Amino acid sequence: MAFDNLSEKLQNVFKNLRSKGRLTEDDVKSALKEVKLALLEADVNFKVVKQFIKTVQERAIGQDVMNGLNPGQMVIKIVNEEMIALMGSETTEIALKSGNEITVIMMAGLQGAGKTTTTAKIAGKLKQKGRNPLLTACDVYRPAAIEQLKINGEKQGVEVFSMGDKNKPVDIAKAAVEHAQKNGFNVVILDTAGRLHVDEEMMDELVAIKNAVDVTQTILVVDAMTGQDAVNVAGMFDEKIGIDGVILTKLDGDTRGGAALSIRAVTGKPILYIGMGEKLSDLEQFYPDRMASRILGMGDVLTMIEKA
Amino acid sequence: TKTRDNIVSGIDSIFSGFSSIDDDFYEEIEEILIMGDLGVKATEEIIENLKAKVKENKIKEPAACKQLLIDSIKEQMRVEDTAYRFEEEKSVVLVIGVNGVGKTTTVGKLAGKLKDQGRKVVIAAADTFRAAAGDQLAEWANRAGVEMIGGQEGADPASVVFDAVASAKSKGADVLLCDTAGRLHNKKNLMEELRKMNRIIDREFPDAYRETLVVLDATTGQNALSQAKQFGEVADITGIVLTKMDGTAKGGIAVAIQSELNIPVKYIGVGETIEDLQKFDADEFVNALFKTDGNEEE
Ligand SMILES: Nc1nc2c(ncn2[C@@H]2O[C@H](COP(=O)(O)OP(=O)(O)OP(=O)(O)O)[C@@H](O)[C@H]2O)c(=O)[nH]1
Ligand SMILES: Nc1nc2c(ncn2[C@@H]2O[C@H](COP(=O)(O)OP(=O)(O)OP(=O)(O)O)[C@@H](O)[C@H]2O)c(=O)[nH]1
Ligand SMILES: [Mg+2]
Ligand SMILES: [Mg+2]
Numbered sequence: 001m002a003f004d005n006l007s008e009k010l011q012n013v014f015k016n017l018r019s020k021g022r023l024t025e026d027d028v029k030s031a032l033k034e035v036k037l038a039l040l041e042a043d044v045n046f047k048v049v050k051q052f053i054k055t056v057q058e059r060a061i062g063q064d065v066m067n068g069l070n071p072g073q074m075v076i077k078i079v080n081e082e083m084i085a086l087m088g089s090e091t092t093e094i095a096l097k098s099g100n101e102i103t104v105i106m107m108a109g110l111q112g113a114g115k116t117t118t119t120a121k122i123a124g125k126l127k128q129k130g131r132n133p134l135l136t137a138c139d140v141y142r143p144a145a146i147e148q149l150k151i152n153g154e155k156q157g158v159e160v161f162s163m164g165d166k167n168k169p170v171d172i173a174k175a176a177v178e179h180a181q182k183n184g185f186n187v188v189i190l191d192t193a194g195r196l197h198v199d200e201e202m203m204d205e206l207v208a209i210k211n212a213v214d215v216t217q218t219i220l221v222v223d224a225m226t227g228q229d230a231v232n233v234a235g236m237f238d239e240k241i242g243i244d245g246v247i248l249t250k251l252d253g254d255t256r257g258g259a260a261l262s263i264r265a266v267t268g269k270p271i272l273y274i275g276m277g278e279k280l281s282d283l284e285q286f287y288p289d290r291m292a293s294r295i296l297g298m299g300d301v302l303t304m305i306e307k308a
Numbered sequence: 309t310k311t312r313d314n315i316v317s318g319i320d321s322i323f324s325g326f327s328s329i330d331d332d333f334y335e336e337i338e339e340i341l342i343m344g345d346l347g348v349k350a351t352e353e354i355i356e357n358l359k360a361k362v363k364e365n366k367i368k369e370p371a372a373c374k375q376l377l378i379d380s381i382k383e384q385m386r387v388e389d390t391a392y393r394f395e396e397e398k399s400v401v402l403v404i405g406v407n408g409v410g411k412t413t414t415v416g417k418l419a420g421k422l423k424d425q426g427r428k429v430v431i432a433a434a435d436t437f438r439a440a441a442g443d444q445l446a447e448w449a450n451r452a453g454v455e456m457i458g459g460q461e462g463a464d465p466a467s468v469v470f471d472a473v474a475s476a477k478s479k480g481a482d483v484l485l486c487d488t489a490g491r492l493h494n495k496k497n498l499m500e501e502l503r504k505m506n507r508i509i510d511r512e513f514p515d516a517y518r519e520t521l522v523v524l525d526a527t528t529g530q531n532a533l534s535q536a537k538q539f540g541e542v543a544d545i546t547g548i549v550l551t552k553m554d555g556t557a558k559g560g561i562a563v564a565i566q567s568e569l570n571i572p573v574k575y576i577g578v579g580e581t582i583e584d585l586q587k588f589d590a591d592e593f594v595n596a597l598f599k600t601d602g603n604e605e606e
Pocket of ligand 3: 115116117139142145191192193194
């Protein structure tokens, strides 16, 4: 990949500065040009990048180069720290209600992001934790969406609640919660249809569901390959419906996943899990530091710096 | 449609406020291109070319410069008339791409379109992996009013393709559309599976006109370039279908792909109904690329 050698480039920028003990404004600026390009290549939103570079620049200028770190590494260290800070310094889990109170989780996102698959993946995780989840087929539009959820539910050994495609998603959601109450389920996961953030009618549908049932967590499912538009998508889902967390899918690909940074920057909501494959067990914990090094495309360098 | 509304407001509002061609002006262009997902490399190339032309033609007016830029990207993205030959030929269309981009839906839409043109269409359900992929495609076959050849979940997709080719031949079908499972381009075994399907078509239907469409989600960023490259190593890609153009993403990565790999965009998806597939229009596309929200800050 083009920017795997970001660290090399930075070494070059600072080639003549090894002896310097302090980062000057000019040093930092020329180094951050390379960082900026790397972030843009990784699909971090242009405006987010600009803001980010500004923050790093302010922090880096005048810093003493530490023992064991050359100026290039010093800049990377600061970039990395700021990125992790922006991405939420620790891992987070889906918040569940305690005891027998029913937790309702609503999945939302663009078409094809991975909602239905992720719904089944989460069910598997919750089941392992001793919860009793009920999956609910609220996508009444996509051909065979219900069948898809049913097959996945069966693979996970989890019940799927469906009322066909002739009912409104709001009514299905309400009925599902009632069904859960009567039958001892303590988590209801609503799989909803994919929709565009600019489709008002469809966005209103999610708002209606939220108003009708007591949704504990609204989770935005985002394709990790998303480009510059991630800020619009995440921003509008959060603004119109209100989201509590994000799941990034398809990170088993070779995308750098800069959308993660953009989404965090516009919503401030935690990234809960990452999808690492099509199999229903392929859902992993999100680690901000690993994501940071993925976006920068230089895991090894960072590991080395962490230790310094 | 929704896209058209987005597009018509046009490009006149952009680059307003510039009285001369200076660094700020070029920076504004750079920002628009990067925000449209063209990527750093294509953007830099475009701007370098533009600067050269401005110098060469002694252009002084930002408006003229803007027009120059727009025209050159339009020219680059223009699709040759021959691009749609498969619609008239006896052809096999292989539809490939990563997960969830809109392959199955595109096959359904394309089937409907070709059927309307009086072509006899057969579709092959060669996604035997994803849950309910066959049911989904069956519904599209039903909507389009065409026949589908399917396989059991877990069956070898190449064998489905084999059966479908035989069936298309014996029925005297004009066009065979093959839906395939979503696969990430970095998965060796899945790409090998695709190679095999491709080989079967070559072997079993050597005189068919071949069309291989890579479906790209317009929302995708720089990774789409890697997708196009690696799918291109497995099959001869003849065109791109850019889906979900009814959203706010500009699909600018297609420009980078056109520059680097010379693969044209042939269709765009603009919604989820059977009518929502259009032939690619370079003018509309570039106009939309340069349309920014009037109310954006800065
Ligand atoms: N490689 C990979 N594929 C994934 C992942 N998550 C989902 N997918 C695939 O992405 C495609 C779309 O997934 P779905 O779960 O159907 O997506 P959706 O958001 O429910 O789609 P709509 O309901 O049509 O909006 C399928 O082929 C899934 O197998 C992931 O983490 N990695
Ligand atoms: N808004 C919009 N949605 C689309 C478009 N094309 C496809 N979709 C939606 O995107 C989602 C995924 O489409 P599919 O056709 O299932 O995608 P796929 O590539 O076959 O997915 P896999 O087989 O799982 O890899 C569905 O919800 C479609 O309705 C489009 O042009 N616009
Ligand atoms: Mg779904
Ligand atoms: Mg499909």
